[in-house]
Each structure stands twice: as C-alpha cells, then as structure tokens.
Amino acid sequence: MLNIKITKPTLLLVDDEPVNLRVLKQVLANDYQLIFARNGEEALKLTETRQPNLILLDVMMPGLTGFEVCRRLKQQADTRHIPVIFVTALNDEHEETEGFDAGAVDYITKPISPAIVKARVKTHLSLVQADELLDSRLQVVQRLGKAAEYKDNETGMHVMRMSHYSKELALAYGLTDKQAEILLHAAPMHDIGKIGIADSIMLKPGKLTDEEFATMKNHPEIGAEIIGDCGDSLLLKVAKSVSLTHHEKWDGSGYPKGLAGEDIPIEGRICAIADVFDALTSKRPYKDAWSIEKTVDFLQSQRGKHFEPRLVDLMIEIMPKILDIKATFKDED
Numbered sequence: 001m002l003n004i005k006i007t008k009p010t011l012l013l014v015d016d017e018p019v020n021l022r023v024l025k026q027v028l029a030n031d032y033q034l035i036f037a038r039n040g041e042e043a044l045k046l047t048e049t050r051q052p053n054l055i056l057l058d059v060m061m062p063g064l065t066g067f068e069v070c071r072r073l074k075q076q077a078d079t080r081h082i083p084v085i086f087v088t089a090l091n092d093e094h095e096e097t098e099g100f101d102a103g104a105v106d107y108i109t110k111p112i113s114p115a116i117v118k119a120r121v122k123t124h125l126s127l128v129q130a131d132e133l134l135d136s137r138l139q140v141v142q143r144l145g146k147a148a149e150y151k152d153n154e155t156g157m158h159v160m161r162m163s164h165y166s167k168e169l170a171l172a173y174g175l176t177d178k179q180a181e182i183l184l185h186a187a188p189m190h191d192i193g194k195i196g197i198a199d200s201i202m203l204k205p206g207k208l209t210d211e212e213f214a215t216m217k218n219h220p221e222i223g224a225e226i227i228g229d230c231g232d233s234l235l236l237k238v239a240k241s242v243s244l245t246h247h248e249k250w251d252g253s254g255y256p257k258g259l260a261g262e263d264i265p266i267e268g269r270i271c272a273i274a275d276v277f278d279a280l281t282s283k284r285p286y287k288d289a290w291s292i293e294k295t296v297d298f299l300q301s302q303r304g305k306h307f308e309p310r311l312v313d314l315m316i317e318i319m320p321k322i323l324d325i326k327a328t329f330k331d332e333d
Helices: 018-028 040-050 066-075 093-102 114-149 156-173 177-189 192-196 210-216 219-227 234-245 266-280 292-301 309-317 319-328
Strands: 010-014 033-037 054-057 084-088 106-109
Touching: 010 018, 010 040, 018 033, 018 114, 033 040, 040 054, 040 066, 054 066, 054 114, 066 084, 066 093, 084 093, 084 114, 106 114, 156 177, 156 266, 156 309, 156 319, 177 234, 177 266, 192 219, 192 234, 219 234, 234 266, 266 292, 266 309, 292 309, 292 319, 309 319
Parallel strands: 010 033, 010 054, 054 084, 084 106
Antiparallel strands: none
C-alpha cells in the first residue's frame, strides 16, 4: 500500500455575514476542507498561513472590500495563483468588470444556487490541477535535460542560453508567443540521448575515432526513444522533435536522417543554430571560446549549408538580444 495521504482541497470562505458562511458551509462541507474569515484582513492572513486551493470571497465588507483583497492576493507571488470567485449580491456590469480586473476567475450571485456553487468550484479546481500537471511535466523535462549535462563537458548554463536563444529566434521567425515559450522549455532536452552513450566516448578528452563518432551520432535517436510516446503533451512532442532533428543540416548532410531544407522541423532548425552558436562562443576543457565576430563569420559561411539562410540572417539581426542572454547566463568560473 502506498503511503500517500489524499486530502480534500481547502476552500477559504470570506463573508462578514455569518448566515452566508453557514449556507456555504452546508453546500461545501462534505467535499472540501473549509476555513472561514469575517473580513478582508483576516482573509489575507489566513491565505498566507493556510494557502487554500480556492477562495470564495464576498465583495462588500467593512474595511477592505473583496476587490481590494483580491488585488493584494494577486500582487504576491505565493498567493497570485489561488483562484478567487466573488460571491456577491452585486449584478452591475461595471462591478463585474472591476472584479475581473482585480484578478477574479468567476462570479456567483446571491442568493446562491447550491448546484452552481458546486459546479463553479469544481471547474476552477480542475483548471488548477491541469496547470499543476503541466508544471509537473515541465519540471520533468527540465530535470531530464539537466541529467544529460552529467554526461557531457557542457554546462547547465549552456542549456539555459541555447534555450533562450531558441525562444528569441522563434519569435523573430514569426512563431507565436506560445510556440516560442514551448520551444524554450523543450530545448533543454536536445541532448538527452547522450545519457545512452558510454562514458568512454562522452568524456574522452581527445578526438573521437570514426567508430566512436558513429556511436555518438546515435544520441538523437536515443533521445527520441527516451522521451517516447508523448500522448497529448505538445511540450514532449516538441522536445522529442528537437532531440531527433537538431543535428540535421539544411543541405541534407546532417544526421540521423539526412533531412534537408524545410523537411527539417522548424524547432530542429532553430535549436541547431542556437546550439552551435553557444558551443562556439563558450570555453570548454578542449577549446577556448571563439569571439562573437569569428562565430558570426562561421554562421555566415554555413548559410544554406548547415543552417537555414533566413535563420542565420535573423540570428545576426537579433544579436543584441543574444548577447544580453549570454551575459545573463554566464558560466561559473
């Protein structure tokens, strides 16, 4: 038997009228742990100490109004994620707009309908759980990316830099903010397949033999196997694609599939140039860092060969942003 205790979600009910709190308690007590506050100040203190999963908040209260309480909660990093539902007799459109501007996720009007209260609470808790699941997936991806660092001479800062380079390139290329954000979080998985390569090859200080390099070239496909069946996770699908295609080249001379041009997924084309740029401009045990000028000359020499021409042009165009990222995520001495 797993020793995992499943607890009911905790709701904070806030209202200055005891009768309203009693009504909500009757509706929700069987399914949730309930804590109560009679005013805004008490609600803020309880939220900080108890961290409820959701707050049902009256608007018109003496002292701090519900709007003011909600604004304060959304200004704090440790409470801004908690969904707030206003429970109020107000039904003016202006008041509703003010509530949503303050950060509320929903409104329930008084007198309440038990069925509506239960449905709204369940819906918004489900949305929170979905966000938590996405965050958990993201953490797994990041930790797997970090695991690959232990098999390489590269550093954690390399992963951070090339991921942020990839995001900026994606935006410059015309991808949406959401697509660029997904690529930012998927890019750390680009070399996860190196986990499957022997240390005698990965940590060899000298040049690899032809046979050793042939083995090294298996790491994109090993990475794809590690990530496996992605189900409905767009993040993992992009991570798998990045792992599999970041060593492909625009002219078809890359590996493992020898893809060319736009047959290479855009996420692979972007991560390829971001990865190479950072590798060249970073110091490693076996090499000194190249200057930016020398690296840019190399990128231009590989325009239409290793890299998509447009991406080379964009990389140079956004170089100030690239250099800001490089300065932000410096390697430790």
